Structure formats: C-alpha cells, structure tokens
Amino acid sequence: MSENILQNAWLIAALPLISALLIIFFFNFSRVISATLSIGAVAYGLIHSLLVLNAVYQNPERVLEVNIPWIVAGNFKLFVGYLVDPLCAMMLVVVTAVSLFVQIYTHGYMKEDPGYSRFYSYLSLFTFSMLGLVFSTNLFQSYIFWELVGVCSFLLIGFWWYKPSAASACVKAFVVNRIGDAGLLVGILILYFVSVSYWDNHTTLAFSELKNVMKVLVDGNVLPVVGVLSITTMALLILMGPMAKSAQFPLHIWLPDAMEGPTPISALIHAATMVAAGVYLIARCYPIYVSSDVAMNIVAWIGAITAIFSASIALSQYDIKRTLAYSTCSQLGLMVMALGLGAYSAGLFHLMTHAFFKAMLFLCSGSVIIACHHEQDMREMGGLKKHMPITSLCCLIGVLAISGFPLLSGFWSKDMIIAAAWEHNKTLFVIASITAFMTAFYMFRLYFMTFSGKYRGHAHPHECTPAITTPLIALAIPSIFIGFLGSPLIPGGDKFSAFIHYGEHHAHHEWGFGVFMHELLSIQGLVPLFTFIVGTVLAYMVYVKGLGLNNFFKDKLTPLYKGSFNKWYIDEAYYGVLNKVIMPSYQYLWKIIDRVIIDGFFVNGSAFVASFVGGGLRYIETGRGQFYALVMFASVLVGVVVSLFRFK
Amino acid sequence: MDLGSFFLQHALSTIVILPIIAAVIIAFLPDREPLCRALALIFSLNILLNVFVIIFSKFDPTLTSLQYVESYRWFGDTIRFKLGVDGLSVSMVLLMAILLPITIIASEPIAKQKPKFYYSMLMLVTTSVIGVFVAQDLFLFFLFWELELIPMYFLIAIWGGKNRAYASMKFLIYTFVAGALMFAAVLLLYFGSHSTTFDMEVLANLSKTLPHSFKFACFVLFFLCFIIKLPSFPFHTWLPDAHVEAPTPVSMLLAGILLKMGGYGLYRICAGFFPTILAELGVLILILATVNIVGGAVACLVQDDMKKIIAYSSVSHMGFVLLGLVSLTAAGFSGGIFQMFSHGLISAALFMLVGTLYERTHTRNVADYGGMTKYMPKCFYIFILAAMANLALPALSGFVGESLVFYGAFSSPFFTELSTGLHFNFGQICTMFCSIGVILTAGYMLLLLKKVFMGPENTKWAGLTDLRTSELVVLGTLLGLVVLYGVYPMALTKIYEPSSDALNQSAQIARLTDDQT
Helix, strand or coil: CHHHHHHCCHHHHHHHHHHHHHHHHCCCCCHHHHHHHHHHHHHHHHHHHHHHHHHHHHCCCCCEEEEEEEEEECCEEEEEEEEECHHHHHHHHHHHHHHHHHHHHHHHHCCCCCCHHHHHHHHHHHHHHHHHHHHCCEHHHHHHHHHHHHHHHHHHHCCCCCCHHHHHHHHHHHHHHHHHHHHHHHHHHHHHHHCCCHHHHCCCCEHHHHHHHHHHHHHCCCCCCCCCCCHHHHHHHHHHHHHHHCCCCCCCCHHHHHHHCCHHHHHHHHHHCHHHHHHHHHHHCHHHHHCCHHHHHHHHHHHHHHHHHHHHHHCCCCEHHHHHHHHHHHHHHHHHHHHHCCCHHHHHHHHHHHHHHHHHHHHHHHHHHHHCCCCCEHHHCCCHHHHCHHHHHHHHHHHHHHHCCCCCHHHHHHHHHHHHHHHHCHHHHHHHHHHHHHHHHHHHHHHHHHHCCCCCCCCCCCCCCHHHHHHHHHHHHHHHHHHHHHCCCCCCCCHHHHHCCCCCCCCCCCCCHHHHHHHHCCHHHHHHHHHHHHHHHHHHHHHCCCCCHHHHHHHHCHHHHHHHHCHHHHHHHHHHHHHHHHHHHHHHHHHHHHHHHHHHHHHHHHHHHHHHHHHHHHHHCCCCHHHHHHHHHHHHHHHHHHHHHHCC | CCHHHHHHHCHHHHHHHHHHHHHHHHHCCCCCHHHHHHHHHHHHHHHHHHHHHHHHCCCCCCCCCCEEEEEEEEEEEEEEEEEEECHHHHHHHHHHHHHHHHHHHHCCCCCCCCHHHHHHHHHHHHHHHHHHHHECEHHHHHHHHHHCHHHHHHHHHHHCCCCHHHHHHHHHHHHHHHHHHHHHHHHHHHHHCCCCCCEHHHHHHHHCCCCHHHHHHHHHHHHHHHHHHCCCCCCCCHHHHHHHHCCHHHHHHHHHHHHHHHHHHHHHHHHHHCHHHHHHCHHHHHHHHHHHHHHHHHHHHCCCEHHHHHHHHHHHHHHHHHHHHHHCCHHHHHHHHHHHHHHHHHHHHHHHHHHHHHHHHCCCEHHHCCCHHHCCHHHHHHHHHHHHHHCCCCCCHHHHHHHHHHHHHHCCHHHHHHCCCCCCCHHHHHHHHHHHHHHHHHHHHHHHHHHHHCCCCCHHHCCCCCCCHHHHHHHHHHHHHHHHHHHCCHHHHHHHHHHHHHHHHHHHHHHHHHHHC
C-alpha cells in the first residue's frame, strides 16, 4: 500500500498539469468547470501528499528515485524523473496545502474578473511546475522547473496586462530571475565539467550522488576549495539562482514590484512556495556548500544582510502588500542565513511555518483590499476590526506568529535560527535579533494601522464571503500549531529535525516542559522574546497611543527615514545604470559596428569602390587589343622582375 | 514493378523533382490566387507525405551511412546526379517539408499580386533547398545552392516592401559572393586532391590527405561561404535588411530554412571534410560564435523595428550552431543541429506573428503599438508562447538545443586542449560569456512583448480583428511542434543523433591521426 502511494507520487504533479491543459483548450468558457478541475486536482494532490508524508515518515530510509533519460548525445545523457524523500514529502504538503487554500480563496477574490478561467489555468500550471521542482531528481531537472515556475510567475504578475506597473513588474521579475538563472546554469556546468567522468555510470547531476561527487572532488583534489575555478565559485554561481528566486540582496528588487499581480498570487507564489524554492535548492545542493566554509559564510552573510536590509525598508512602507513583500524578503533572508550557518533543519523548518502564516497574511491583506475597494494604502485604512472580525483575528494570529509570540509557529522556527546564530556567529546573532525586533515592530504597525483606531478611508468596508474567510481560517490553524512539530513540548522532542536533517547534531531529543523553560531562559531564548516585546510595545505606543516617534524620525533623522522609505535607492541606482549607461552604450556599439563600420564602410564602401573602379576602367578598357596585350606584357614583366629580386 | 518499391528506390529524386513539376503546372494555370495556392498546397503536402514515408518506412536512423542512395551518370562519371540522406540531412529535409505547406497557407494575403509567378518561385526554392540537403555530389550541391538565389531574389524584389530594391540586391550580392567562394573551394578541392569524381563521400576521405595549405584554403573558402549564409558577424547585415523588406511567408522561409543551409554546410563539409582545420581555427570560430550570440542579442535590444528584432535574434541563435560545431563534442554537434531545427520552427512562428500584426496595422515600429491584447488576445497568448520558445524556456524546443550546446561546449575536451598553457580555459570563458546572451534574450523578447501587447491600449487599432483560422493553423502547427520537440526531444534526436555522433567521431579520429603525422 505505502509502496503504491510512493510509486504513484508523480500523479500529484501530473493532475494539475492535466487540469491546466483541459482548462486552456476545452473548458475556458465555463467558470464552474475551470475552478472545479483546478481545485479538484490540487485537493487530490494534498490528500496524496499527506499519504506520501505518512509513508515516508514511517520509513524515512526508503527513498524512491525514478529516472527517465530525456536526451542522449554520445556519452552525454540528461534525465528527468521523480524523487521522494523526507524533504520532498514535506515540500509536497506545503505546496499542495497552500495551493489548495489559495485556489479556494481565488474563487472569492477573482469572481468578477473576466479572466477567471485563465487565472485558474495559470494557477494549475504553476502548481504543476512547483511540484515538478520539488520532485526533481537532479540539478538539470531542477533548472527546467526552476524556469517554468519563473514563467508562471511572469504570466501571473502580468495578469492585468493593461496596468503599466504590472507590465513593467512582470518583465523585471523575469529578467532579474534570468540573471540568477544564468549564474545557476554556469554553476551547474562547472559541476558537470569537473565530474564529467563520474556521470558516465550515474544519473547525471543527481542530488543523491552529490555527496559522493563532492567527496571525490575534495579527496581527489580535482577542484580546489577556494580559488578562481573552485568549489567556492561553483557554489556561489549556483547560489545566484536562489538569490534571484528567493529575492536575496542585491537581486531582491523584483519581489516588491511583483505585488502588482493579483493577491492570491502574491500569497501562493511570492510568499509561500516559489520564493522558497531558492531555499529549497540550497538545501538540495547542501553537499556542495558544506564542502566550502567560505561559501557557507557568504550564504549566511547574504541571508543576514537581506534580512536586516528588507526589514529596514518594511518599517516605513504604506502599501500593505509591499510591507508584506519586504517582510517576505527578510524572512527568506533568515532562512538562507540559517542554511549558511549549518542549521539545515532550522532553515527548512522556518520555510514551512513561514509558508503557512505568510500565505495567510497575504490572503488577509487581499481580503482587506477587497473590503476597501482596491485600496492598498494603509493610511486609508484603520478600524477594520469592527467591520471584519474574522480577517482581523486571522491577521492578528499571523502577525503574532511572524513576530515570534511564544508557542505560535513562527516562535519555534525563528528561535531555532537565532539559537543557531548564537552558537556559530555572534555578529549574525545580533543582526538576526535586530531583524526580529524590526519584524515585530513593522508587523504590529501593519496590524494597528489597518485594524485598530478609526476608519480613515472612504469605502464601506464589510467582511468578505466565506470563499475568502474559510481559507483564512484553514491557514490560521497550521499557523498556530505547526510549530509544535519542532518544539520540545511534544513527546519525543523535535520531530521536524529528526525527520529532515543533514547530519547536523541536534540536542532536541529531550522533551518536556522543563526542557522548554530551560531553553527559553537561556540568552538565545530570552533575546528573541525581549525583541518581540519591545517591538510590539513600541508599535503600540506609536500607532495606537500616538507617540511622536514617526515625526521624530521624519524631522530629525530625515536621511534614514527617506532611505528606508525609498528602499535605499537601489531601484534608482539599477535603473540609472541600465538607462544611462548600458542601453546607450549598446545603442552606440550597434550603430558604430553595424551601421558605420560594416554597412557604411565595407558594404557600401565596396559598392562605391566597384563603381569607382568601373568608372575608372572605362578609360582603360578602350577595346583595342594592342593596349590589352601591352598591359598584360607589362604585368608579366613586373611580376618576373619582382620574383627575380625576391628569389635571388 | 510495383509502385511502392519504385517510389522507395527513387524517393529522393521524387521530392527534388516534384516541386519543379508543380512550378511548371502552376505556370500554365490561370492567374488566380486560390487555384494556384490550392495546387501548391497539394504538392507541398505530397512532399511532406513523401518525406514521412522516407523517414518512417525504410530509413534506419541507427545506420550512419547514406541511405536511399540514387546515382546517375551526368557529365560522364565525374559529375554524377547522386542523391542520398543520412540522419542529419533527412532531419533538415523534414524541416523544409514541414515549413513549405505552412508557408503556402501563410502566403494568402501576399500572393494576390502575380500568384502564378509567386507560387512557381516558391516551388523552385523548395527544389533547391531539398536538393542542397540531399545532394551527395559536390558539384550538384553547388548547383542546388546557386539555384536558390534566383527565385529568392524575385520573391523579395517583387513582393517586398518599400525598400525592396536595395534589400534584394544586397541579398543577391552577398549570396552570389558566397556562391563564388564555394565554387572556388569546390574546384580547388577537386583539382587539389586529383580526384576523378565530385562524389562527396570520396572527397570527404581525400580531403583529409590533402597538403595542409590546400586544406586550409578550401576550409576558409567554404567556411566564409557558409557563415555568410548562416549568417554570422561580420557578414550578417544582409539579413535584417532582407527580412524587413521580404513579405511574411518569404521571411518565414528565409529564417526557417535558408539559413540552415549554411549550418548544414558547416556540419557536412567544414566538420566532415576538414575537421583538423576546424580545430586549428577553433579559437577564431569560438570568438565568432560568442560575438554572434552576445552581439546579436545586444543589437536586438536597440531596434525599433519588430522584424529587425527577430532578424538579429536569428543571428544570435545561429551563434549556438557555431558554438556547438566548434566544441567538437557529441553534445555540441547534436545541440547545434537541434538548434537549427528548433530555430526553424520558432523564427517562422515569430515572423508569422509579426507579419499578422504588420498586415493589420502597416507599421513595424514597436512604439506605434501598446495594449494590443485588448484587440488581439489570441495573438497575445501565442506570441507569449513563441517569445518564450525563443528565449529558450525549458519544455520548448529552443531550450534543448541551447542546453546541449552549453553542456557540450563547457565540458569540451577540445577546449581544454586549446587552453593548454593558459591559466584558464578559454572555451569556458566564452561559454560563460554566452550565458549573458541568455539574459539579454529574455530582455529583448519580453520588452517587445511588453511594448506591443501590454500597458494601455492604443485606440488607433480599435477595429482590428484577431487571428484568422488560417493564421491559427499555421501558428498552431509550428508551436505544437515546438512544444512536442521541447517536451520529448528524443523524437528528433533519434533521427539524426547517430549521424551527428559519427560525424563527431570521424572528426576526433581525423584529429588524432593528424596529431600523429
């Protein structure tokens, strides 16, 4: 039975693809059929994924890997297939669960949109691509689905194509991701190149072989650990992919703009699943990273810089979705940092908890946006608690979870990361703690500005339909409880780390209330709690009690405030370079080379020479045989003389 | 003798001669467009059917030798009418046979003027292109190569746009120079090797024993001829001009199959006859390929004319053919050939799309558009698919060729050998540089998509109709194949892979023996 479940796991990914194709080609006329097909496919996927998770949990040693050759050229082979292991099983459940709830929510959110069916087909297509990425057995297959999720994201950000902002955002998202993909491609190529003979009798670039390959590379001294062409450069090039996809500094610029897409997309793709794919890929390529301490350090620092940098921007944004987007960047930064610190399970644990509560927060923001008649500016909101009790309660749960309120899901996962930082690198511990403080502050700022006080806008807000509130409630439950999987409060201790780990030691086998209190009352337990309290209280003082901190920042520390408000001018810098330097130089290059040198000088020049010579020859070609003979004789004579002199 | 086996024995001459017969019949028809088109379509479908029969009946892809060989005395035994196919040529013939009926369907709005002449010329082009791919006698190869020039010149010069005189003349001169170079190379090879025949199989072996200077001269002449056709920097400027002025179906044919004659020649003759010289000039060709890939993409980014963007993107994509060739690996060869096939489908689809827009609006300037999705939603979605295929999205055919070339080039033992004594692998540096082309391709395709179809609509185009059924058929067929070969590339590689692998191996052997002597 469980073997059957594992063997047929590919159905989880295949059904959304089939439903997407059916909607595109046959059922795009009918809203009911489109929604049913799409939701049905992913609902089946969730059930099957839970069964898979159960089967894998019963027997974590049983790893199923099926590979089919996709292309063969001489000795060169590439494969696609599916891999079922603990990490995959966990991701399957996260992706299908979030996707299911988002798709139900979509029915409420998009019901008046003329592109309703199309939206469902894109959602199904995205779900398929994301599941394909999760199932990937090797780096090449990951690259395939990596790009496919990117294109789905492109389609969905640009769903409202008539909005100029959406049109720019989708192009920006795809191109920035392409920059990362190019790095990823070169990284994969280096890996393939240095181990080319190894793959002759193994599945090319398989994740399951990476450990052995790295051992061969390091032990055999095939590739130095540090250097121009080394394991470190390879790891960092591969990292470019995750940096773009998971919106890490300095390739984070696309994610906030991606909020131009419909809100369900922001929840599914740009909060819970696709942006987490970067973290997932780092985890899959972990053998490469652990081989190089430099690479691990850089990963950790990129994560930390992203975390604090994005959090500092989120402090001053007024757009509710952008605040959440920067918060997503920041949390992804924490996950990346955790992986860089060697806290493999902590990073992935945060990925899982974050997926649930951040998806829910985005769906809450969507609910608020609908209620306020497509108003996204938080200055035009306020006092919505009275009008929207369910949404405000769910949002409060999400805010508490992400800020690290004790016993909620975010508390456990974030604490794990901060504890790991304390253990490995004190500077990063400080950065992570400041980030946690900022997180608590801006999340409560969001909550207070939106839900408490008096309503400042001009619409007539009201609670949304059950299609919208049900998914909120459904996601609120894991947001509260899923953290216990990694807590010492359940019998047997930290179940998550025991299930998904990369050979790191974990001391979480002890359990009980005493253990919990002991951990909480250590420095690494108290600091996050303290930052949570300070951040929350400060936000309360400022946004409910009207403490003039805002004005103090605006008036006295203008550069800081402006920097944060304008996203530290990163976009301006990039666009400046692009529009002022790169594009004009391209224009110039093309004009000079193609128009002036080739066409102007050579092509038209040779035409000119031909006509000139032709014109000149008119006077020479007189038609008199004697003259021709004379010319011939003269040339021969000159030739003979020259050769005589040369060969003397 | 029964008809089936008669056909199989004369299959190749049938598909070479059928278009000529069609051209003659069309010349005697009344000058009415639907009639001529119907007849041309029937003949083209017949050719497609014949090609299918050729591939699926007796053709054995695992054999690397020539199949369906027909050889007739022509000028004594020196120049024979010898036809034959291996996996490489049959896949190019297949591409031609697929593109022909599609082009004819797409010709409807263009050929209203002088339909008889138009379809006759189209059929002559077909003969010459198929002839180039199946000819196994070098002189015959040259003749078919030159035959293409005349009908193509008329197709651009008569049915072209405003500036057609300049463009068609430029096309004529470039192609004519290419032909002259090839003619010199053919004669040099024939007399230099003291051969008694122009048979390509014989010459392929003889050419390897030639003195170095002869080989070098022949290779350079052939190579110049093929990269003019491919086209490659610095001989590419005829292509944007020709494309801009050529009518849509002719553009489709030009980008779809005529450029591949250059690529085919590179693999068949440059790599097949002179692998040692190919390796000797490896660094230059490598640089040329990189300049094409990146430079073509850069040029695309600064164009205002939609057709020019697609034309320069052809230059960029054909760079991968060169890169795959010079990598001298099985994956690189296979990728280059796949790239030719897939680019044939994708660029045809893109030119068709641009043509449909042009036909409705009579402007190719990107800035005149905006928000076209409002009026032409079907066109928008199909354009997205074609654009994604062009920027090598996985699961579409463009990706297969490019990734094969990337893997082949990066892991090429030849490049490692090339860089002995250097601290870095020059081939890998170039390949990394080429990956920038991948970013730029995404940039220009998506900017084009955004500027034409997204944003606020230009109300000037409010009355436009969406794609017609005939246009949908054309685009659906092309993009259906793009998806098919992208998802299941083995459907194509199965046909040509043993041949390209054998070509690569013979190149390796030639280089080894050359090293020893």
